[in-house]
Amino acid sequence: MTSPHPIVAVLNGPNLNLLGQRQPELYGRTTLAELEAMVGAKASALGLAVEFRQSNHEGELIGWVQACRGRARGIVINPAGYTHTSVALLDALLAAELPVIEVHLTNIHRREPFRQTSITGKAATGIIAGLGPAGYLLALEAMAQLIRGGA
Template structure:
């Protein structure tokens, strides 16, 4: 039996993890995040499709492609959290559980980061726990799916 697929989608500038503002985002790279997600997913009996883009339109297309393909979405929308109503609309349209992840605590940062349009479409939000937030999101997603009776 094929394990349930979780899309792990990452927005702009996350390809710069490890070098971009390590005092805010830590020293882990996006490859480290992907390895953590793969290891966590395997332990939970899940499969992941891990992606990163700097383009808003591409991120929205990936969200739309999840409908009928994935059973849930974990998304770190990065800067699009605070600007993209289109991303929020896409997440609502796919009718899947969504967990929003932020490496830093967006509520302890600049005022403009406190509003996340994506949060309005998310089942839950994890912020400020570094890259471990991704592992926590996968565990939470596994529990949500179990509650919904997904395989």
Template sequence: MNPPLITVLNGPNLNLLGIREPEKYGHSTLDDVESLCAEVAEGLGLAIDFRQTNGEGELITWVQECRGRAAGIIINPAGYTTTSIGLLDALLASDLPVIEVHITNIHRREEFRHHSFVSKAATGVIAGLGVQGYALALRAMAQLVAPADADDEG
């Protein structure tokens, strides 16, 4: 049996992690985040598909491709958090559990960052815990996608 596939999507400018504003986002690169996710996923018996794009349309297409393919979506929508109704609609249409991740605490930042359209589609939101938020999201997702009879065992 194949492990459940979790798609980990990253929005605009996250390819600059480690370079862009390290005082806010830390020194970890996106490659570091992908390695962290791969290690955590393996320990949880999950497979991951880890991607990053600066394009809103591409991000929406990737979300649409998850339907019928993935068991859940973890997304750091970055700058599209506060602007993309299209991304919200795609996430709602996916009919999958969604966990929204932000490296910084968006509620302690500029006021325009406080509202997330994506949160309306999210099962849960993790913000402000740095790149470890991705690991926490994977742990939570593992619980969300566990087979129903898994709770009856052990």
């Protein structure tokens, strides 16, 4: 069954399944399930349908990105550690030919030097970093504007 609303994939990379438990001083106490509920509510308010997923496996993320092509209207992605390492994920995002908004809970530019470069960001229409879970909600607002041609 297809959704009457534009589909936005919200994809999360490795270790985000530990959100709320792993380094809460950096990543906060919001769990992935709580984040998914926040994203779902925001998407509904914006007239979007969301497919929210998380994987610790690069190939699975790449498969999900490829599946968006011709089906979803946009991708919001937190590639997590793959941000700085995955040319393959970058290539998949570019091949999707969709608007992409990259989200990071922390400000990667204030982190260790190896975290300050985003390989996957080269495929992004925009990048939101350092605003915690609110970054996902802002990404959905921006994506809604992009989909409707207002940005």
